[in-house]
Amino acid sequence: MTSWYEATARQRIAGLLDPDTFAEILRPEDRITSPHLRELGAPAAFDDGVVVGRGLLAGRPVLVAAQEGAFMGGAVGEVHGAKITGLLERAMDERPAAVLLLLETGGVRLHEANAGLIAVSEIMRAILAVRAAQIPVIVLNGGRYGVFGGMGIAASLCDAIVMSEEGRLGLSGPEVIETTMGVEEFDASDRALVWRTVGGKNRYILGEAATLVSDDIAEFRAAAAVLVDAALPLDLPEVEAEHAMLRERLERFSDIGDAQEIWARLGIASPETLPILDSDTFLRVTEGKAVRRKGDAA
């Protein structure tokens, strides 16, 4: 077993795709780096923290972008964002079986905040365009920094999100909420609270993660292989269905204080034990109770 959580972006790509099939676009030796970081006196990574390219997954052609969380928390700057946007747009020319986004990011890179914010909106537009072209966009989320900020929004625009329990998905990270609103709003040092709020299990139960896997690159690979070649339409009936789902969530859970109350109201037995269950047991216990969407694996 190889941990997704511990791996670098390049190690994740190597373990995810068929061996020796990955070809990188804009390689490190091209030195497409961020001039804005240098201007502020910070070293700039050769790939600006994101690796993009193409390869094969179980024999099917895919385009891949992988963010490196260790470099500035995977934050999106001008170059970093443009690499992802360009890769997504490439899908409209090449028509791969899927675009795989291996996300790990705190969101916008503050050193180039305006450029980063606009870049995230360009990624969002590109995701919508690729989906409109009936090419699936799949997010893999299981890294140390989770997926937050504008990229949390971008992730939820995609066809499907594969998450591990260790993966996290949200808009404002717990630390940001604690710093802004106070520790009584969100105690970011309470690890158990953080995981059950923004972690993979709660996201799976709500129907926001399509698949929950263990922290193993092989499991991410198997989950992604199931999702390629199956684009979900992004049309009026589809957003109407999502609208109904989100309305129901608002109506049923508007007054909740903690994720555990959601799990209890969904009729999941012993909800307090969910955080400690391994993913197979968790999936068994929540079967028929967790919210599922059209196209989600059972």
Added chain:
Amino acid sequence: MERLSYEFPGGNPIPTANSAVLIGVLGSGNLEVLVESASLGGACRIEIETAAFGFGRIWEAVLTDIFDQWRVGDVRISINDAGATPAVVSLRLNQALQAFAGKKP
């Protein structure tokens, strides 16, 4: 940020067919090392961008040590450093050169 540059002459040229290699990540306490072929008249050039100031002599000692082991020429090594210890620097350089040259020193 500090920029440092070193050149070690007299190495054995590595075939230019070898494709570039990147090892490590530019994360806190770590560094990334990019190794490429370059026509440098047999020299090995090492360029560093580091977040830490004032460690030039330590870099020189570590790099001299690495060059003495490997004696590679016509090689350009580029390093982005976020405060790695000398031990981590040696480890990454050895990994990178091994991947690039396809053999141990």
Added chain:
Amino acid sequence: MTIEDVLKQLFPLGHDVSFSEALVAGTGRTEEGDVAVIGTRDRAEIGIDLAFRMADEVLRVVRAHPGRPILLPVDTAGQKMSRRDETLCLNAYIAHLAKCLGVARRSGHRIIGLVYAEAVSAGFLSTCLLADACYALPGAQVRVMNLSAMARVTKIPLERLESLSNTSAVFAPGVANYVAMGAVRDIWNGDLAEHLLAALREQGDPQTDRRRVDGEARGGRLLARSVAERARFDAA
């Protein structure tokens, strides 16, 4: 300028836009026909409830008035920071709003953003940055974070950030920077109704995004276009 004044100047032929807490919604009349108005006021914090109600309005317009242009006038302090909203997946609610706007664009609704007061971070991202074209009023403010907070987080001295912000558009708050970077098409000085009509008459294409081309031409964002192009067209 207050939202009441903005609407009055935008729609001299009249409007029935009403307010419900932070939500602004209704219809304005113009020489180019009716325009749906869906926006926010009072430095709205966008949480799951508001994002859902905005999406609800977008879908209502798409169903009832196919092709009707949608104007998004916003005043937002950004996303709501709340544990409850994060527990229920605020990013998914905002993504849903984005999908609704995306479906509307693709089914022929022209979408125009207008920052009339303030637009911060995800509040901007979830509204005007998804429009066919985004405009701003002269006094508008756009930012991710103010410089002092940025200095704290990045550990870069405030004086350094302040002096660099005189020469670089990439990080400092200010609507002019967003114009230079191509995210804001133009500042609406003078007759708002005329500006709106001109914006309504323009054609949009939901499959292309010209903002990085504008950003490069205006000198505010010099890499985004060329790097995206290389990622799209370079040999792998």
